[in-house]
Amino acid sequence: MTVEQPILLNPIGIVKTGKENPREVPVSGRQLAEVEIFPPYRQGLLRIEANSHLWLLLWFHKADRHVLSTVPHRMNPNLPEYGVFGLRAPNRPNPIGLTLVELDSVEEGVLRVIGLDAIKGTPVLDIKPYFEHDIVFSPTTPHISAVDYRVRWSMFLKQALVHHQEPCTDLYLGVRMAITAEQIMGHLNTPELKVSVIGTLCLADTLQGLSRARLASPARFTFQENRDLSCSVWENHQYRLSLTANKGFSAEELESLADSQLFVINISSVSNKKGGTGNA
Known part of the structure; x- marks a missing residue:
């Protein structure tokens, strides 16, 4: 031919x-x-x-x-x-x-x-x-993120449901944490971005699926189970972002409310160990 x-x-x-x-x-x-x-x-x-x-x-x-x-x-x-x-x-x-x-x-x-x-x-x-x-759990891809928040929510939610398989409240919380982290830290599936989760198994599973952070090669993901606290920490060579969830929000509120209503947000500089806190 x-x-x-x-x-x-x-x-x-x-x-x-x-x-x-x-x-x-x-x-x-x-x-x-x-x-x-x-x-x-x-x-x-x-x-x-x-x-x-x-x-x-x-x-x-x-x-x-x-x-x-x-x-x-x-x-x-x-x-x-x-x-x-x-x-x-x-x-x-x-x-x-x-x-x-x-x-x-x-x-x-x-x-x-x-x-x-x-x-x-x-x-x-x-x-x-x-x-x-x-499946390729953590492929290398260009960072093509949607400008429209609704499109980002839809894409992250679809990916989370494929990975976690259950539309629970902590899945929606994980989706919102990942969207907020991407907005501040950039591409989530990069070797230099480390993710630490304190919270439920559902939250950890969702965030690991969305960030594609592995436990080794490279070691990017750590988890501590805690039913009373929901927190994720995202760290690269420049910044450390901490998202601690406020309690009691529904799935609809986790999609629609402002970051500052949902989370206590702390951003610090890793390079000089200085920096303030901020609310996105």
Whole structure:
């Protein structure tokens, strides 16, 4: 095969629900969607319900196929330009989309999935199960953070739920701590950022999942169980950030209230052991 020879792909299904304008599709979220698999391919769904998560390969049929570099505008229009092969942007020479979804149910060739980021009518090229060995716990990636707080909340919450698997109050607390820490300390998944947690197992599990901080190689994460205190400390070569949670907030309040209402915040300089405290 040469580069001039085309590759013929026949869609196996289609996205049946969702927005019709690509700009209206949430960057992240847990919206429920339906994917219809065409009758000739339904035998391929045999025992697919044994999987909790699936990779969907999609064809972004409304994409601009002439784009080779772009700015991730929906995340942050102030970021520099990246080549499309280093982004998940839909506009690219071969607009194949890869999205991880949670399988809710299967009935008569229709998959009900959670977290699909595609418009109604998007062709489905293939389905693959998410296997345990697919995970890279702490990969190296560029820091592309959303400007919009609601988008950041949605993305962190989705990641936390995938990791912790339970929407408990301390999961929401962990999400808010991570968002606040990222705003002050920058990229959370970096080798030089160390994370210490005092609190419940749920809080520690959530923050470890969001920061991707390992116990070794490098040692970035420590935990002390305490049911009466919820605190996280984030430290790099320059700063030390301490977030101590005030008690009694609901999940909705943890999403919406100001940092200064939720936490006692202390920021100090590591380099000269001086510095004050502040409220974000």
